[in-house]
Structure formats: structure tokens, C-alpha cells
Amino acid sequence: xxxxxxxxxxxxxxxxxxxxxxxxxxxxxxxxxxxxxxxxxxxxxxxxxxxxxxxxxxxxxxxxxxxxxxxxxxxxxxxxxxxxxxxxxxxxxxxxxxxxxxxxxxxxxxxxxxxxxxxxxxxxxxxxxxxxxxxxxxxxxxxxxxxxxxxxxxxxxxxxxxxxxxxxxxxxxxxxxxxxxxxxxxxxxxxxxxxxxxxxxxxxxxxxxxxxxxxxxxxxxxxxxxxxxxxxxxxxxxxxxxxxxxxxxxxxxxxxxxxxxxxxxxxxxxxxxxxxxxxxxxxxxxxxxxxxxxxxxxxxxxxxxxxxxxxxxxxx
Amino acid sequence: xxxxxxxxxxxxxxxxxxxxxxxxxxxxxxxxxxxxxxxxxxxxxxxxxxxxxxxxxxxxxxxxxxxxxxxxxxxxxxxxxxxxxxxxxxxxxxxxxxxxxxxxxxxxxxxxxxxxxxxxxxxxxxxxxxxxxxxxxxxxxxxxxxxxxxxxxxxxxxxxxxxxxxxxxxxxxxxxxxxxxxxxxxxxxxxxxxxxxxxxxxxxxxxxxxxxxxxxxxxxxxxxxxxxxxxxxxxxxxxxxxxxxxxxxxxxxxxxxxxxxxxxxxxxxxxxxxxxxxxxxxxxxxxxxxxxxxxxxxxxxxxxxxxxxxxxxxxx
DNA sequence: CTGTTAGCGCATTCAC
DNA sequence: GTGAATGCGCTAACAG
Numbered sequence: 001x002x003x004x005x006x007x008x009x010x011x012x013x014x015x016x017x018x019x020x021x022x023x024x025x026x027x028x029x030x031x032x033x034x035x036x037x038x039x040x041x042x043x044x045x046x047x048x049x050x051x052x053x054x055x056x057x058x059x060x061x062x063x064x065x066x067x068x069x070x071x072x073x074x075x076x077x078x079x080x081x082x083x084x085x086x087x088x089x090x091x092x093x094x095x096x097x098x099x100x101x102x103x104x105x106x107x108x109x110x111x112x113x114x115x116x117x118x119x120x121x122x123x124x125x126x127x128x129x130x131x132x133x134x135x136x137x138x139x140x141x142x143x144x145x146x147x148x149x150x151x152x153x154x155x156x157x158x159x160x161x162x163x164x165x166x167x168x169x170x171x172x173x174x175x176x177x178x179x180x181x182x183x184x185x186x187x188x189x190x191x192x193x194x195x196x197x198x199x200x201x202x203x204x205x206x207x208x209x210x211x212x213x214x215x216x217x218x219x220x221x222x223x224x225x226x227x228x229x230x231x232x233x234x235x236x237x238x239x240x241x242x243x244x245x246x247x248x249x250x251x252x253x254x255x256x257x258x259x260x261x262x263x264x265x266x267x268x269x270x271x272x273x274x275x276x277x278x279x280x281x282x283x284x285x286x287x288x289x290x291x292x293x294x295x296x297x298x299x300x301x302x303x304x305x306x307x308x309x310x311x312x313x314x315x316x
Numbered sequence: 317x318x319x320x321x322x323x324x325x326x327x328x329x330x331x332x333x334x335x336x337x338x339x340x341x342x343x344x345x346x347x348x349x350x351x352x353x354x355x356x357x358x359x360x361x362x363x364x365x366x367x368x369x370x371x372x373x374x375x376x377x378x379x380x381x382x383x384x385x386x387x388x389x390x391x392x393x394x395x396x397x398x399x400x401x402x403x404x405x406x407x408x409x410x411x412x413x414x415x416x417x418x419x420x421x422x423x424x425x426x427x428x429x430x431x432x433x434x435x436x437x438x439x440x441x442x443x444x445x446x447x448x449x450x451x452x453x454x455x456x457x458x459x460x461x462x463x464x465x466x467x468x469x470x471x472x473x474x475x476x477x478x479x480x481x482x483x484x485x486x487x488x489x490x491x492x493x494x495x496x497x498x499x500x501x502x503x504x505x506x507x508x509x510x511x512x513x514x515x516x517x518x519x520x521x522x523x524x525x526x527x528x529x530x531x532x533x534x535x536x537x538x539x540x541x542x543x544x545x546x547x548x549x550x551x552x553x554x555x556x557x558x559x560x561x562x563x564x565x566x567x568x569x570x571x572x573x574x575x576x577x578x579x580x581x582x583x584x585x586x587x588x589x590x591x592x593x594x595x596x597x598x599x600x601x602x603x604x605x606x607x608x609x610x611x612x613x614x615x616x617x618x619x620x621x622x623x624x625x626x627x628x629x630x631x632x
Numbered sequence: 633c634t635g636t637t638a639g640c641g642c643a644t645t646c647a648c
Numbered sequence: 649g650t651g652a653a654t655g656c657g658c659t660a661a662c663a664g
Contacts, residue, residue, distance in 0.1 A: 332635085333636075336634060339633095339634090347633070347634085348633060351634080373642090375640065
């Protein structure tokens with residue numbers, strides 16, 4: 001893949017000076033049509049392409065952005081990433097993907113590396129434990145996803161809204177005895193916010209809350225739902241579709257058919273396996289798209305910091 | 317994140333010449349301990365880090381590799397990617413992730429872009445339709461995953477072996493009437509190879525083959541298995557765990573409990589939902605690891621082209 | 633051991 | 649319109 005032709009070579013080959021070639025390359029005006037044509041021809045012929053490193057050094061942007069996901073195999077993050085990719089490509093940016101594994105330390109390391117390169121921007125999938133301190137220096141070129149932080153651009157999902165959507169739907173069906181399977185409040189969004197929204201809704205509507213907490217796994221749903229059944233529940237809201245799958249499996253196994261299971265995330269598998277489930281689409285794709293757009297806008301200076309919330313909506 | 321300090325600045329600040337700083341930076345020998353110490357101190361103090369672009373231009377590698385996945389949300393590719401990441405980081409390489417979406421055209425475009433940067437190497441998740449022609453120029457710095465191609469390094473999964481493993485296991489249980497749900501042979505590995513292995517095994521062991529073909533979705537498994545049941549099957553091998561999940565759902569729904577379902581991929585969800593399933597672990601993680609290692613070895617010149625096959629093994 | 637010089641490939645004055 | 653210099657930040661070859 002050694003295309004070691006330089007701008008000099010093609011200048012020689014087309015019988016012009018290097019600066020003229022440079023002008024053609026950058027679509028500048030002051031070049032006669034014939035000359036331009038000739039140069040373009042040679043470029044085409046020799047498959048010449050200017051070295052990014054060199055132009056990066058000229059103070060130009062390297063057109064690289066970084067995406068720091070927490071886990072590459074998280075379906076929600078996946079969806080978001082897939083949504084941003086085309087947007088970045090389209091603007092000529094190539095994305096470097098890093099995995100933080102929910103470790104603030106790793107994020108720090110990655111940021112360190114990104115600094116050495118001339119990274120243009122960063123999309124960071126937030127998680128609990130990230131400190132504002134290490135992020136603030138990046139504020140102009142960073143967008144955080146799924147978490148917010150003062151002084152930083154962010155795109156968040158509407159955790160509370162999702163729970164409310166589900167509760168309202170249940171209430172409309174006159175279901176008033178609803179349980180909740182959540183995860184540790186240590187996790188700010190999936191954990192704390194969703195549990196809190198449930199609790200608040202119950203209080204507001206004079207319902208008795210039934211909360212059990214576990215992990216973000218189907219095993220957890222499977223193991224925890226019995227505790228809720230003991231309390232004579234008509235429906236259960238799971239903090240995620242993964243948990244919901246586990247819960248459904250238990251119900252199916254016990255041949256219990258009169259408990260409505262709700263999840264969050266609109267996982268297609270949940271619908272396939274248990275079509276009677278209710279889920280809310282949090283808008284992961286939309287979130288990724290929004291984050292990419294926001295970052296791009298920040299980079300070209302057409303936007304300042306901004307905190308966005310993506311609305312969710314009930315899935316069938 | 318403007319670290320606009322140059323090697324010159326820190327040379328001035330520490331009262332030495334720029335080359336000395338360069339020497340310190342590159343851990344070269346010919347620097348007195350005191351000087352080195354002083355320089356390092358300034359570097360530390362000023363949070364200086366050398367510009368990658370500049371050193372890349374000096375003919376050095378940019379330490380970037382590309383990973384071209386077909387779909388970011390493919391669990392198998394995900395697993396492989398996650399396995400390579402740490403290996404690359406460790407060697408100072410940052411991976412750019414591109415998505416091909418199974419389009420040879422897209423791969424071509426991506427390769428084009430990668431050429432402009434000084435990409436060091438590429439891991440390409442192969443798929444049907446890739447032409448050797450566009451890949452050959454990259455052969456020294458490319459490793460293909462999940463497919464092989466003459467003249468290219470590759471790491472493949474043992475599709476045929478996986479099917480044989482399953483068939484042998486079934487045979488050992490004296491199950492001789494086995495169906496197969498596959499996908500179009502247009503897909504070389506998941507499609508053609510697995511179907512072919514099944515067919516060959518049947519022939520060799522004088523079994524009657526029962527093959528139906530669909531897509532790589534759970535819906536497909538759900539819709540196709542009835543055709544096999546008509547033929548009085550004792551077990552069914554699905555070309556993937558995803559299909560197996562669909563098939564299992566149908567059986568469960570019909571309360572059929574005497575058909576052994578087998579899949580390929582060792583998807584944890586399959587085991588959780590239908591523990592009685594049989595699956596074979598193809599070694600996606602091991603594959604990714606092998607691919608990364610092979611690429612790194614090729615890059616530092618310590619290895620030449622090589623085609624590897626990762627053995628699979630029965631999962632519980 | 634260390635400073636000086638000369639490019640790497642490109643964009644950008646500035647003359648012609 | 650176009651070509652000849654100049655410098656980006658860094659490393660390498662050459663002097664001291």
C-alpha cells in the first residue's frame with residue numbers, strides 16, 4: 001500500500017509547481033481550467049492522495065474523532081454508535097473506538113492518548129464514577145451520552161419519562177398494583193433515575209411501591225420476580241428489557257399469565273419471545289445521532305454546549 | 317485540549333537543544349542522567365506530549381490500525397473485537413472502527429480512506445462478495461477474519477467442525493434423524509460451509525438429510541422448523557444460535573419436548589432461555605485475539621502470511 | 633554527550 | 649495564474 005507519491009512528484013509529472021497542485025487539491029480558485037484539468041488527470045492516474053499526517057501537521061485537523069463506549073457489546077451503545085458512524089464518515093471524520101469498561105481510570109488513559117493525536121472530538125458514553133475534573137478540559141470537543149454533567153454537552157435518555165409512560169399505560173388499564181425490578185442506584189440512570197421515577201409516580205398516584213433491586217441481567221429478573229409475586233402484583237416494570245426477559249421466563253415457567261411485564265429499551269428479542277410484553281423505546285439511535293450532530297456542530301463552531309434529552313416512546 | 321507546546325518550547329524551558337529532548341522522548345541512550353532528568357521534569361510539568369502527526373510525517377508509523385466489521389451489532393464480531401482491543405492498545409495502536417454492512421463497495425471506500433491516513437494495518441471481517449483484487453495490495457498489513465482468501469492472512473472459525481461436533485454428539489445418543497436449518501449458501505461460512513458439513517456427515521453416516529434454508533434470524537427458525545417436524549425429526553441443527561432460539565420458541569409453544577435443538581455460537585441467551593439446547597462455542601474471542609496477534613506480528617515483521625483455523629468446542 | 637542542520641509532505645505568503 | 653520560498657513539529661545525520 002505504499003503510495004509514496006508526494007505532491008512534488010505529481011507537480012513534476014504534470015509540469016507545474018507544487019503550490020499549484022496544492023491549490024487544485026484544496027479547490028482553490030486561482031488556477032486556470034487547463035492546468036487544473038491536467039493536474040487532476042495526473043492525480044487520478046497515479047492514484048495520488050495527499051498525506052493526512054502532513055496536512056495535520058500544518059495545523060489542520062486530522063479529522064479523527066473518538067468514541068469511548070463503556071462496553072462494545074452493549075446493545076444500546078451499539079445502536080447509538082451505529083447511528084453516528086455514517087454522520088462522521090460523511091463529514092470526513094474517522095472514528096477511533098475505545099472501550100472504557102466503566103472504568104474512569106481507563107477513560108483517563110484514553111483521553112491521554114487522544115491528546116497526543118490531534119483528536120478533533122470525543123463522544124463519551126457516560127457512566128457513574130466519571131469525574132468532572134478530568135472532563136472539563138475537553139468540554140469544547142466532547143459530548144457525553146447517557147449522562148449529564150454540569151458544563152458539558154450531553155445527550156441523555158429520558159429515564160424518568162420512560163417509567164412514567166409505562167405507569168400511565170398501566171394505570172389506564174386500571175392496573176394499580178405494580179412492582180419494580182431495578183438495579184443498584186449506584187448506576188445513576190438505569191438504577192437511580194428509573195427507580196426514583198417509579199417511586200415518585202407511586203407516591204403521586206397513591207400506589208404502594210414494591211421495589212426489588214438486582215443486576216442488569218436476565219438472571220436477575222428471573223430470580224427477583226418471585227419476591228414481587230408474593231406481594232400480589234398485577235404488573236411489573238423492569239429497569240431494562242434484559243431483566244424483563246428473565247422475569248418473563250420465570251412467569252412462563254410457572255404458567256403465570258396474568259402479570260403484565262414491562263421493560264425499557266425495546267429489545268427486539270423481548271418482543272419476539274414474549275410479544276405480550278410492553279416496552280419503551282428510549283431512542284438509542286436518535287441519541288447517537290444527536291450526539292454526533294452536536295459534536296460536529298461544536299467542532300465547526302456552529303454550536304455551543306448544550307444538554308439534550310431524547311424523548312422515549314411506547315413500543316407496541 | 318490545546319497542548320500547543322512544541323519540542324522547541326520544552327527545549328528552551330529546560331535549557332537544552334531540541335534533539336536532546338527528542339532523544340529523551342524516544343528513550344535513546346546518549347543522554348546524561350541529569351539532563352534527562354531535567355528534561356523529563358519539564359515535560360511532566362508542562363504536560364507536554366509530542367505530536368503524533370509530526371512524527372508520523374517523519375516516516376514513522378502513526379500507530380493506527382483499522383477494524384472493519386460488517387455490522388457493529390453482530391454479537392460474534394463484537395466478541396472478537398473486544399478481544400483484540402486490549403492487544404492493540406497494549407502495543408500503542410489505536411483502532412479505527414469502520415462498518416462495511418456487508419458491502420464490498422463500502423470496504424473499498426474505507427480502504428481508500430485508510431490509505432490516505434498512514435494506517436498500519438487492517439483487520440477485516442470477511443463476507444461473501446469481497447474480491448481478492450481489491451484486497452491483495454494490502455496483504456502485508458491485513459488479516460481477514462471469518463473468511464479465507466488465497467494470498468491473504470486469515471483467521472477462520474471451524475464451521476464444518478462445529479457441525480460435526482454436534483452430529484457426533486447426537487449420534488452418540490443414538491439420534492439419527494436430524495434436520496438442519498441453515499441460511500443461503502450465498503453466505504459462504506454460516507450458509508454454505510455449515511450446510512455442506514451437515515450434508516457430508518449425513519452421507520458418510522448414511523443418514524437422510526433434511527435441510528431447510530432461511531435467514532439468519534429467530535423468525536426464520538420459528539417459521540422453518542415446522543417443515544422439519546413434518547419429517548419426524550428427533551433433533552435439529554441450526555446454523556446459528558439465533559435461529560435456534562426461534563426454533564425453540566416454536567417447540568415450546570407447541571409443547572414439543574422431544575426434539576433436541578442445537579445451535580452454533582454459544583449465545584448465552586440461548587442457554588438461559590432453553591438450557592436443554594446444545595451449542596458449540598466457535599471461539600469468537602479466540603479468533604479476534606488470534607487475528608490481532610497475527611496482524612501485530614506481520615507489522616513488526618516477525619511473521620508472514622498465515623491462515624489459521626480456530627477450533628470450536630461443545631458448550632454445555 | 634549535546635547542539636546544529638537538514639529535510640519529511642504539505643499549505644501559505646509573496647513575488648513574478 | 650503560477651512558482652519559489654518559508655515553516656509546521658519532529659527525527660536523523662553530522663559536527664563539535
